[in-house]
Amino acid sequence: MTVRVRDLEVSLGGRRVLAGVSLEVPAGSWTAVIGPNGAGKSTLLRAVLGLVASRGEISVAGEDSQRLKPRQRAHLVAYAAQSPNLPVGMTVFDYTLLGRSPYIPHLGRESARDRSITEEVLDRLDLTAFAARPLDHLSGGERQRVVLARALAQQTPVLLLDEPTSALDIGHQQQVMELVDRLRLSDELTVVTTIHDLTLAGQYADALVLISGGRVAAAGTPEEVLTGPTVEKHFDARVHVTTGPGGRPLLSLERP
């Protein structure tokens, strides 16, 4: 289930945010979009979701994403926002059930199947015990898992995650990334994440796309993209790159 973007151009409020962006995410792979703050990473995800007007080609599973109706698109792509709105008082179960929206008739109600799929997802993410708990009574790590649960309940082949680990401590970052990887492998999901932590990106993603100044500055395997000079050029950061397990790069900051 490929995601293909060609010559994407997005302007927001008259300012060009992305220009000439092309990338291809093979089915079942994990691509991490990295880049400095304000580079346009989130905008790229939002363009794929059809949330912002864009020029160029975006295809998801061979379908022209810009031509799809929101409901059709929601059958193909699920999205977890960087800072999701968690309605106060809504329970974990009801929130996860929202992921079934694309399958529920406009003025209809959810079926028993929708409910059982929601229960399955909660069970897989070890959230069954939390089902009746309001969202505002959850810790950051639990919250991130619930947001993931909603996206999974959508049963889409493609998962777009905007900074899934940004609010989490190092242990929970690892847990969420492991969880996403496990789900990707078992369900053959295609995963695209934006992510700030370059080492984390390098450890988990099959491919990295470095966006800088609204353009693709580098793309390829983590070893190809995460080199000292590239990081210094685009992030203005001094790092020391070593090779970790599996040949994947490990970055550590160096004081200038």
Added chain:
Amino acid sequence: MTTAFRAPRRLPRAKRTGQPHARLRALPLAVAVALLAATLLAGVLVGAAGLPAGGVLKALADKIPFVHVDSGLGVIDQSVLFELRVPRALMAALVGGMLAMAGAGYQGVFRNPLADPYLLGAAAGAGVGATLVIVLVPGDPGYGVPLAAFAGALCGVCLAYVLGRTAEGDGAATLVLAGVAVSSFLAAAQTFIQQLKAEELQRIFSWILGGVGSADWDQLALVAPYALISTVVLLTHGRLLDVLSVGDEEAASLGLAAPRVRLTVLVAASLATASAVAVSGLIGFVGIVVPHVVRRLAGGSYRVVLPLSLLGGAAFLEVADLVARTATSPGELPLGVVTAFVGGPFFVVVLRASRRQVGT
């Protein structure tokens, strides 16, 4: 294409049945219906004319098809009951139900529990309409004020919507700002018009302060169709408002056309508000307090809040009207004053009680 999701290895059977999810449960619904029935009955039984309760009940039973009971009420008593009390009780229920349900709808659209059915200029628009008729039409035939108030309320909301759409920026926030602008403009216009004819101030103010004392079957027939339409539309949009509660972008990623849902709910809620305002003037408090109480007691899903607000709002205003016409009998208090007077302390009690319960 959607088969990529594999079933988990094992399913805990015991947990499969009873996951609590947002839907209207039988008990709260039954309680709300019983509450409304009891308050309606009280509204019909109590009044200045001092009709015998037994006679009233028999006369009501006599109206049930195929039931014939001799009520023992005289012609005048009969007419007091069926031309004054019954329509008034029904009107209080209708107005309360509409305002509370519209308030809940507005709160869902704006994702803000403090949104009010008058937020987008319905009140000020209705005020202009009613004042215009009172000032300009000397021998008002009786339906002039409701019609003008109804049209004024809808015009106010339309104006705010058009203004909000033409401005750039975040949809909901711009719309609220436009509503504020339109409201203050129309309120100024209303004040200007009423100054033109100071001798009508008494009538204008008594309209503004609200009441259902003049309710009759004609007025009921005038607004009932609109009330019915908006009720059907709003009650079918509960789930969609729940989806909208995650915000426009995330709702769109869930396949929801957020602007369309918002517009539909806004139109229906404004229609409900306009039908209430048209026949009752400006009655505050109901639209915010009732949905809030419902939320505290029965949960925040709009599938629960909308229907229970409809029933609860009807019962609440029924009680308020009962107080309005008995507290200073034989005089009457303005209904808007009573709702604030009764509702304010009640609101505080509910807030305190639920805070203890949550333990925060």
